[in-house]
Amino acid sequence: MAGPGAGIWRGALKPHPAGAAGSHRAAAQDATALQVRVFSAADRIALDSSTKAVVIADLGCAQGMATALLIRSSVESIRTRSPHIPIHVVHNDVLQNDWAGLYEALRREESYLRVREGPITPMTAACSFYQLVMPPGVLNLGLSFAALQWLERPGPASAGTALFFDQLAGAEALEMAEQAHQDWSRFLALRAIELAPGGCLVLVMMGRHPNGSATGHTLWAAIRAIAEELVLEGRI
Ligand SMILES: C[S@@+](CC[C@H](N)C(=O)[O-])C[C@H]1O[C@@H](n2cnc3c(N)ncnc32)[C@H](O)[C@@H]1O
Numbered sequence: 113m114a115g116p117g118a119g120i121w122r123g124a125l126k127p128h129p130a131g132a133a134g135s136h137r138a139a140a141q142d143a144t145a146l147q148v149r150v151f152s153a154a155d156r157i158a159l160d161s162s163t164k165a166v167v168i169a170d171l172g173c174a175q176g177m178a179t180a181l182l183i184r185s186s187v188e189s190i191r192t193r194s195p196h197i198p199i200h201v202v203h204n205d206v207l208q209n210d211w212a213g214l215y216e217a218l219r220r221e222e223s224y225l226r227v228r229e230g231p232i233t234p235m236t237a238a239c240s241f242y243q244l245v246m247p248p249g250v251l252n253l254g255l256s257f258a259a260l261q262w263l264e265r266p267g268p269a270s271a272g273t274a275l276f277f278d279q280l281a282g283a284e285a286l287e288m289a290e291q292a293h294q295d296w297s298r299f300l301a302l303r304a305i306e307l308a309p310g311g312c313l314v315l316v317m318m319g320r321h322p323n324g325s326a327t328g329h330t331l332w333a334a335i336r337a338i339a340e341e342l343v344l345e346g347r348i
Contacts, residue, residue: 168200270283
């Protein structure tokens with residue numbers, strides 16, 4: 113599992129002219145620690161005679177920008193080992209997500225849907241990842257990028273203008289930490305039900321290093337200051 117802020121990576125990989133295997137090898141050479149985790153998780157998916165299909169999920173996908181090329185590389189990795197095994201890619205986000213934006217991205221040249229050979233089925237699971245997203249025991253590789261900081265409920269109503277967990281103190285900070293702990297435990301318990309034997313999760317989330325400040329501390333402080341200024345000016 114990648115640690116907090118392990119690198120929100122966008123689009124560093126390009127399809128390789130040598131095709132799927134070349135692309136995977138080239139990507140692996142240039143890979144960041146995060147990419148290496150995803151590639152090695154994809155490489156470890158068991159593809160023996162009992163494997164009927166491979167399921168990859170992107171939990172909290174939005175329009176799939178952060179994961180597009182990671183998923184493509186994972187699909188290419190699977191295809192080099194098994195040209196015809198059906199691959200299902202489950203895009204999960206809440207019902208009100210911009211699903212049209214996701215489908216538009218899937219039509220692009222660099223989409224995993226352009227990988228040749230066997231069937232690749234994109235699927236959407238329009239529901240919260242705080243419930244079961246897919247049937248038990250089917251998930252081979254679960255990815256989630258910058259989504260797990262969204263808890264199931266908004267933070268404490270008494271939090272004033274705080275926008276981010278590290279802007280809380282005292283009782284509010286404790287309440288939020290307890291909620292985060294419960295949500296995180298529930299997320300893991302649900303994924304444990306969904307994972308196939310040998311399945312793997314690669315998760316990147318905001319958090320607080322035990323010896324340092326939270327991911328995005330400075331940015332969120334600036335956003336809060338601007339929002340407070342806009343309130344003072346009566347603009348929001
Ligand atoms: C900051 S965006 C990150 C999107 C994408 N993974 C990326 O890195 O570009 C967080 C996404 O998580 C989704 N999200 C928040 N809570 C969720 C939940 N309970 N279940 C599923 N998706 C959720 C949001 O709708 C949003 O699209």
